[in-house]
Amino acid sequence: MKKNKISFETSFWAGYAGGNPFKAMNAFFDFAHIDYYKQNLSQAVLYCYKKEIYKQDNPSDAFVLYSTVSSFLKICYCLKEKSKKWKVATSSRSETVFCLSSLTKEEYENPFMVFQKAFEEKTLEEFELFLRQILEFSLSPHTTDPDPDLTTPYIHLIKMLDAVELMRERGVEKI
Template sequence: MKKRKTPFETSFWAGYSAGNPFKVLDAFFTFADLDYYKQSLSEVVLYSYKTEVCKQDNPSDIFVLYTVIKSFFRICYCLKEKSKKWKIAGSLQSETVFRLSSLTKGEYENPFVVFEKAFEEKTLEEFELFLYQTLELSLSPHAADPAPDLTTPYIHVIRMLDAAEQIRERGVEKIKKTDRIDRVMG
């Protein structure tokens, strides 16, 4: 039985449709940097608890953020699957960078673990629902106590952003058969 591929839906924001998750990850960080994504997501979550409308001067930014982050979730889901065949190529460059991220030392050494943990706790559909609900609440001028748990998925997303940045910066290489045997045996 053939596996069904998850479409990344990049044509709107990247201008092309890509099938390789590592190339889509490059496009994701070319579109905007890590700080922009973290700041925008934090702002949206903050506004979901307010009666003010987020990005009131240009709410179309929220729509663009929605499409980009939705693609990011799909990339992360795919990277979770790729973790069995790929490993980080580069070594740890700087302890300072590690301290500034949300990752543990083990996750910094192997960022694929972050995706595995996130998708063990939440499904792809639950992350997409979190994004939808958060953006809907942040664009609403009405006071509403958000019923869903926004904190847990938010923390996972921040950690996935940090892990994805590490993968992009340090690169990946295919795991050789001997590495797989060592991994199972060790």
């Protein structure tokens, strides 16, 4: 039975269409640092509740954020599937960057758990809908209380960013 491959749609921001989630993950963080993604996602969510427009001085940044994070979600979905064949290398040194991260101790030990939990609770389509909704609400000049739950997918997304960064730092190896 042939598996359907998910297109990461990285050609817009990375310059090539990647099929390997580990290479696409590296390209994602080569494009921008984790702090850029966390800060811009946080700002977009905050602007959902404000009358001001997110990135009013350069609205194309919102499109770039949407494109990159949408690709990131697809990469994370594929990493969830890879968790059966891959594991994160154990590190003897202490990673000080992640002392205060969003990951629990179990997730810190096995970052693949983050993807499994996230996609058990929400589907890939629901995460993409969340992304479209925060950009719609944050780019709107009207103040309305967004009806959908924006907090749960946001927390999962921040955890996925931390998990992928930890995977990059430690490296992955085949089981």
